[in-house]
Structure formats: structure tokens, C-alpha cells
Amino acid sequence: MPELPEVEIARRNLADWLEGKRIRAVRLPRTRVLRGTTPAALGKLLTGRTVRSVDRRGKWLELALSGGAALFSHLGMTGKWVRRAPDAPAHKSERARLELPGFDVRYHDPRMFGRLVGSPDGAPIEEWRALGPDPLADGLDPRDFAARLAHTHRAIKEALMDQSLIAGIGNIQAAEALWRARLHPSVRADALDGKQVRALLRAIDDSIAATLASETAPEITYVEERGAENPFSVYGKAGLPCPRCGTPIARTEQGGRGTFFCPHCQPR
DNA sequence: AACGGAACCTGAAAGC
């Protein structure tokens, strides 16, 4: 279940595999992943195009194609792009297949929360245009970010997961960044001072960099999958000692999802 | 306008 770092790894992999390659054929079963379009329409858009570049903003990927078209991909909770030999058996959750010269790139997504959207003229789709600045691709201006936070009464953790405010942060990166910045997840966003906002932006950069460093691999294993190590400081660590002070990590619920934090390092 | 909660899905793990 991908957030900014996992999607960035997917971008790098797709760029390695696809840039300069021509999509000879596609296989697109009719699934929820294609909502808003049809297999025929998307197939027609993709077939025969060469992939020029692979870009990312927040949790969205954009494959720029020859002839000015583009393919937008969101991985949802369980989406994954993988490279396979053409004769490799299809995975049960395969939702799309791009056939390149000598190999396939396939999209797996058991829960089908992900999306594939074609853009015939390459114009960014509405969801892409609605995204706020991306901490890795754009960098965030502390003053601008502070001004945006000052407009919301929500808890800082919920604000961080608002993709229009800052793009790419999900439940894990929010928890990790707040721990690094020593901020309680329930603190109101408009209560942070300038120093705290700067610390938070640094924490976000550091957390993303740390996750990228720990997960770089041709195939991503998400934390909750069997056999995966948990490389995080507080996420999924309820009851375990805080890496900084040893206090047991607490778990609460915020906006219907789990929130992890250190009650000692992150006071209200 | 802004917020909380349910809905959308499947599969793995934990509980019984």
C-alpha cells in the first residue's frame, strides 16, 4: 500500500523498464481499475505508443507517450507494477498488461482501489491538477505551507494526509514525520508556529528519504505483507519501545485509521 | 465550506 516513497520507487522502475520502448500490445480485463473508461478505449490509446518518460506527483504516476498522449496510474492500496517474462503465468490479481519487446510490464491490484486513466492529448487529469506541492519533486516553501495550515482547524495528522495541501503523505508517512518532528498527531494544524512547521517539513523530507533508502528494490514488499520487515519508527509499533526514549508507542484512532505516536516525545 | 463516517474491495492474520 503505497505512499510517496513506494510510488517513487515504482516510477524509477517503470522509467528503467519502459523509457524508449514501444507498447506492442496491451491486455486490459474489464475491472474497477478502469472506472471512467473502457478496455477498448484505453487499449486503443496505448497500443503502438512509445513511452517517453515516467513522472510522479504525490501518489500519481504519469507515463508520457509518443504522439502527446499520457497514461495516469494510481496504485490505490494494493497496486503494483511488475516486470515479467512474456510466458510467465498471470497473477490472480493482474489488472493490466503492457507487452514490450521481449518482456511484459504488468499491473497487479487485488483490491482494485487503484486506477488507470488515459489522456489522449496528455492533459493532466483533474485528480492530478488538484494535488498540492510534492515534497520530493517540488519541495515545499515553509511560509506557504504554514499559511495553508493556518486555514484549517483539523488535526495536523489529518491535514498532512490532505493531498491538496501536500501531495504524497499517507497514514504511515504522517505518523513517521510527526514522530520525527516531535509533534502530537492531534495538535491542530493552525496551532503550529513557524519553527514547528519548519521542523515538520524537515521531518517529512527525512522520513521520505529514510523510507526510500530502506525500500529500494525492483519489487516492493509492503509492510503488512508476509515476511516484510517493518522499517518504521512508530508505524505498526504499538507497545514497542520508542527508538528515541524507550516509552511504549501508543495507538489511537483518528479519522477512522490507526495513529501511532510516542506519548513522551510527542506531548500534546 | 468543512468535517466525520461509511462505502468501495480483497486477502491475510488473528481469534475462537
Added chain:
DNA sequence: TGCTTTCAGGTTCCGT
């Protein structure tokens, strides 16, 4: 063993 429940890092829509 096998059935049931719970939970999951995504967005979106609906009611207040």
C-alpha cells in the same frame, strides 16, 4: 482444522 472476525499505508461520496 476450519469458520468468523478484524484489519489494511487508498480515494470518494453523502449527510450534517
